[in-house]
Amino acid sequence: MSTAAITVPVTVNDHENCPATSMLRRAGDKWSVVILSVLERGTYGFNELDRSVEGLSRRMLTRTLRSLEGDGLISRTVHPGVPPRVDYALTELGRSFLEPVRALGLWALAHQSDLEAARTRNR
Amino acid sequence: MSTAAITVPVTVNDHENCPATSMLRRAGDKWSVVILSVLERGTYGFNELDRSVEGLSRRMLTRTLRSLEGDGLISRTVHPGVPPRVDYALTELGRSFLEPVRALGLWALAHQSDLEAARTRNR
DNA sequence: CTGGATCCGTGCCGATACTG
DNA sequence: CAGTATCGGCACGGATCCAG
Numbered sequence: 001m002s003t004a005a006i007t008v009p010v011t012v013n014d015h016e017n018c019p020a021t022s023m024l025r026r027a028g029d030k031w032s033v034v035i036l037s038v039l040e041r042g043t044y045g046f047n048e049l050d051r052s053v054e055g056l057s058r059r060m061l062t063r064t065l066r067s068l069e070g071d072g073l074i075s076r077t078v079h080p081g082v083p084p085r086v087d088y089a090l091t092e093l094g095r096s097f098l099e100p101v102r103a104l105g106l107w108a109l110a111h112q113s114d115l116e117a118a119r120t121r122n123r
Numbered sequence: 124m125s126t127a128a129i130t131v132p133v134t135v136n137d138h139e140n141c142p143a144t145s146m147l148r149r150a151g152d153k154w155s156v157v158i159l160s161v162l163e164r165g166t167y168g169f170n171e172l173d174r175s176v177e178g179l180s181r182r183m184l185t186r187t188l189r190s191l192e193g194d195g196l197i198s199r200t201v202h203p204g205v206p207p208r209v210d211y212a213l214t215e216l217g218r219s220f221l222e223p224v225r226a227l228g229l230w231a232l233a234h235q236s237d238l239e240a241a242r243t244r245n246r
Numbered sequence: 247c248t249g250g251a252t253c254c255g256t257g258c259c260g261a262t263a264c265t266g
Numbered sequence: 267c268a269g270t271a272t273c274g275g276c277a278c279g280g281a282t283c284c285a286g
Contacts, residue, residue, distance in 0.1 A: 010175055011176070012177060015157050019231050019232060023230065024156060024224070026151070027151055027227060034138050046247070046249075047247060047248075054135060054136045055138075059250090059281085063279090072241025086249090093238075097230065100223065100226045100227040104150060104227060106223075108146035109143060111216060112142045115142070115195065115216075118216070119194065170267060173268095181269075182270090186258095206267045206268085209267085
């Protein structure tokens, strides 16, 4: 066996099935983090949420809420009656998820000037 | 002035221009984190990177590298000659960015069973 | 009030072929 | 080796209308 340098192949396989990838996607999703952040302040109804986020269409609100509920990040509680009422709230898992998300947001704020400088330089 | 409960309007405006949003998008981007992670191991050439990530097309590799360079997360160094050689490497900013990204990935791993349970329950 | 259904523009992304 | 150019499928996401 020679002692010559050996090139170790470093290949990334199947990264779409990595459990971390799906939550990175979640964090990068257009509306998820905004909705989760609003719900951090308390329980909201559907139209309350709709009015709380500028630019958010009802269609995407519905889809994002269903998706967040599917991941167990929020809870959905139906109160029958007239008018009907549905409450959305953070779960413990959702509240926990916001911690690393906020860490990433704080990183962005802390390095905002570096990023702006790089973007200007490479413009 | 009455002391009745006042509903404080909580509206999220202009979240597309939030500096944190762009980096959350970056983290959720399909290839950026994978490429940054590979570059954490050292300097790579273009085709080396291409071969290191399964499923990554040269087209998206080029686009992602340009984008990462634009944000100052990686550096691009051209070595003229035959054959030509271009080295890609993490910058300090890029290495720093991987910390909160990894924190989010670790969160996903730590809560993998919770997420899987929720997804099964809501199936 | 809380959605679902449909239409449709736009951009992401892979496949393929070509260049210096 | 290190890209560029072009085509095309498909999913994201907004607008609008309909329903319980």
